Amino acid sequence: xxxxxxxxxxxxxxxxxxxxxxxxxxxxxxxxxxxxxxxxxxxxxxxxxxxxxxxxxxxxxxxxxxxxxxxxxxxxxxxxxxxxxxxxxxxxxxxxxxxxxxxxxxxxxxxxxxxxxxxxxxxxxxxxxxxxxxxxxxxxxxxxxxxxxxxxxxxxxxxxxxxxxxxxxxxxxxxxxxxxxxxxxxxxxxxxxxxxxxxxxxxxxxxxxxxxxxxxxxxxxxxxxxxxxxxxxxxxxxxxxxxxxxxxxxxxxxxxxxxxxxxxxxxxxxxxxxxxxxxxxxxxxxxxxxxxxxxxxxxxxxxxxxxxxxxxxxxxxxxxxxxxxxxxxxxxxxxxxx
Amino acid sequence: xxxxxxxxxxxxxxxxxxxxxxxxxxxxxxxxxxxxxxxxxxxxxxxxxxxxxxxxxxxxxxxxxxxxxxxxxxxxxxxxxxxxxxxxxxxxxxxxxxxxxxxxxxxxxxxxxxxxxxxxxxxxxxxxxxxxxxxxxxxxxxxxxxxxxxxxxxxxxxxxxxxxxxxxxxxxxxxxxxxxxxxxxxxxxxxxxxxxxxxxxxxxxxxxxxxxxxxxxxxxxxxxxxxxxxxxxxxxxxxxxxxxxxxxxxxxxxxxxxxxxxxxxxxxxxxxxxxxxxxxxxxxxxxxxxxxxxxxxxxxxxxxxxxxxxxxxxxxxxxxxxxxxxxxxxxxxxxxxx
Numbered sequence: 001x002x003x004x005x006x007x008x009x010x011x012x013x014x015x016x017x018x019x020x021x022x023x024x025x026x027x028x029x030x031x032x033x034x035x036x037x038x039x040x041x042x043x044x045x046x047x048x049x050x051x052x053x054x055x056x057x058x059x060x061x062x063x064x065x066x067x068x069x070x071x072x073x074x075x076x077x078x079x080x081x082x083x084x085x086x087x088x089x090x091x092x093x094x095x096x097x098x099x100x101x102x103x104x105x106x107x108x109x110x111x112x113x114x115x116x117x118x119x120x121x122x123x124x125x126x127x128x129x130x131x132x133x134x135x136x137x138x139x140x141x142x143x144x145x146x147x148x149x150x151x152x153x154x155x156x157x158x159x160x161x162x163x164x165x166x167x168x169x170x171x172x173x174x175x176x177x178x179x180x181x182x183x184x185x186x187x188x189x190x191x192x193x194x195x196x197x198x199x200x201x202x203x204x205x206x207x208x209x210x211x212x213x214x215x216x217x218x219x220x221x222x223x224x225x226x227x228x229x230x231x232x233x234x235x236x237x238x239x240x241x242x243x244x245x246x247x248x249x250x251x252x253x254x255x256x257x258x259x260x261x262x263x264x265x266x267x268x269x270x271x272x273x274x275x276x277x278x279x280x281x282x283x284x285x286x287x288x289x290x291x292x293x294x295x296x297x298x299x300x301x302x303x304x305x306x307x308x309x310x311x312x313x314x315x316x317x318x319x320x321x322x323x324x325x326x327x328x329x330x331x332x333x334x335x336x337x338x
Numbered sequence: 339x340x341x342x343x344x345x346x347x348x349x350x351x352x353x354x355x356x357x358x359x360x361x362x363x364x365x366x367x368x369x370x371x372x373x374x375x376x377x378x379x380x381x382x383x384x385x386x387x388x389x390x391x392x393x394x395x396x397x398x399x400x401x402x403x404x405x406x407x408x409x410x411x412x413x414x415x416x417x418x419x420x421x422x423x424x425x426x427x428x429x430x431x432x433x434x435x436x437x438x439x440x441x442x443x444x445x446x447x448x449x450x451x452x453x454x455x456x457x458x459x460x461x462x463x464x465x466x467x468x469x470x471x472x473x474x475x476x477x478x479x480x481x482x483x484x485x486x487x488x489x490x491x492x493x494x495x496x497x498x499x500x501x502x503x504x505x506x507x508x509x510x511x512x513x514x515x516x517x518x519x520x521x522x523x524x525x526x527x528x529x530x531x532x533x534x535x536x537x538x539x540x541x542x543x544x545x546x547x548x549x550x551x552x553x554x555x556x557x558x559x560x561x562x563x564x565x566x567x568x569x570x571x572x573x574x575x576x577x578x579x580x581x582x583x584x585x586x587x588x589x590x591x592x593x594x595x596x597x598x599x600x601x602x603x604x605x606x607x608x609x610x611x612x613x614x615x616x617x618x619x620x621x622x623x624x625x626x627x628x629x630x631x632x633x634x635x636x637x638x639x640x641x642x643x644x645x646x647x648x649x650x651x652x653x654x655x656x657x658x659x660x661x662x663x664x665x666x667x668x669x670x671x672x673x674x675x676x
Binding site for chain 2: 041042043044045046093094097100101102119120121123124125127128130131132134135137138141143146147150151153154156157158160161162164165
């Protein structure tokens with residue numbers, strides 16, 4: 001965790017991640033040890049480059065979900081520590097590759113690995129972490145977990161390619177967008193929570209409930225990520241603000257602004273998404289149009305829907321700290337401004 | 339297989355891959371079906387891009403080794419078909435990422451995927467194939483195979499990063515070079531043959547023997563690959579000739595030419611490998627120096643040593659078509675000119 005990101009507010013005012021952090025703290029200490037231990041290699045550049053991203057802050061949401069899910073299931077063992085580390089390695093590998101794919105220069109408020117160490121090393125260290133994730137899973141030895149996470153990895157890659165195909169295509173629909181973020185983001189959230197039920201040896205319905213929580217939370221999370229990129233009230237996000245706009249990514253705030261816009265506004269969006277007008281002034285105009293049609297709020301409203309589904313998905317589990325923390329994390333996913 | 343590459347010569351004159359192709363033909367048909375079937379995706383760009391490389395010729399050496407190894411072990415089942423396809427997917431993923439890393443524009447005599455479809459899609463489809471490889475292994479269900487191949491994948495990535503670190507460093511030793519090719523190439527050859535013994539439920543010594551065959555063959559194979567890049571007598575290789583020279587890769591023909599060269603020659607190599615002199619004339623001069631010190635032949639001689647170790651590693655298996663074919667494949671690895 002980077003230091004600044006968790007304002008401890010009383011629940012009444014605004015949902016926070018604090019209960020989730022509290023519930024998962026002991027588990028996450030163990031997970032962080034595994035991460036630090038297993039990103040090592042006799043090739044010095046590997047831990048240096050991996051550490052650049054891994055030690056660079058970030059919420060570690062995905063491994064935290066595995067830990068929280070195990071808590072919710074009353075699991076007493078330690079198998080989930082390695083598996084949560086594997087989940088974070090898969091996530092880190094995709095971030096490294098994403099930054100190469102997008103040519104990003106800023107993530108979590110610092111220069112990206114591809115800028116500091118170059119694209120070649122960044123691609124290869126991503127491959128290393130991905131392989132290492134599978135080694136960790138194999139050490140655990142559950143074929144069920146391996147199946148869930150190898151499938152999720154393939155789905156993530158499909159989602160990323162699909163996103164690439166949709167990029168700079170103004171006619172991307174909300175349905176297609178939901179399908180993309182369901183794959184590129186929510187699949188790993190879903191897998192991360194589901195495997196908690198697997199190690200806790202819960203039944204199929206409980207596995208599915210945790211998976212549904214993770215999937216819906218992941219969709220809410222990505223929706224808000226995409227809203228923040230155009231939210232004039234949000235604090236500086238870790239990534240460069242307006243990156244999505246300049247990359248011509250069809251995210252929901254744009255899809256809705258385009259749908260709700262008049263003919264002139266649509267022409268602007270066509271040119272902007274095609275990459276013909278993406279100066280700072282164009283970005284300012286885009287934010288103006290998005291404010292005019294209130295599509296950041298609309299995107300957050302959509303996120304609220306999925307967050308509620310996440311909360312309801314785990315209603316069958318025993319009430320208690322873990323369930324409360326997971327529910328509040330879903331509310332936090334909607335209201336967060338960073 | 340591309341059509342032109344297997345001259346069917348009588349054994350007496352020159353070793354060929356023909357016996358290997360004959361022994362593995364039925365198995366490779368099954369493997370090719372799995373490959374074609376499992377590279378599909380509902381995202382159309384994925385099979386298109388994957389197919390560009392997969393259908394583009396190539397010897398399919400690694401899956402062939404799994405099939406030949408299973409034959410050598412007298413294995414009668416079909417489990418190795420999926421696993422051999424997984425091996426080829428891992429290999430294909432690394433080739434796609436390699437071409438991005440090296441900025442290559444030619445492989446197997448045609449434009450690389452990164453040139454045709456761009457770096458972003460090429461990285462992501464590599465990730466997809468890698469994930470798909472693990473899905474195939476999980477379907478097979480052997481944790482032992484999963485362990486062997488996930489470890490090999492991590493070692494490959496380490497070898498690639500190590501190679502990147504050594505690039506443009508004239509002081510790279512033969513030992514370091516052997517360690518790099520042992521990781522980036524031979525690890526997958528070794529794993530591909532070893533898993534044949536695993537599915538055939540052979541004992542540990544037999545597993546190791548097949549692994550040793552694969553590792554030594556892989557080293558021989560890579561040595562000759564690196565020799566061909568400077569071999570004025572070799573036919574045009576699939577990749578662009580002189581690529582290693584222009585990339586400043588420290589391969590054995592250069593390492594030996596530098597070691598055997600006089601002060602003036604060493605200055606040339608220093609400038610060339612550092613990237614200050616790598617014009618076509620410089621390449622011609624490099625080939626001249628390599629011929630002067632006979633380091634293409636020396637590299638082939640090193641390869642012969644490893645090929646012999648490969649042949650001797652499987653001496654304990656029953657004599658027969660499979661063993662003969664594998665032995666001749668090792669001789670072929672040394673003598674091949676493409």
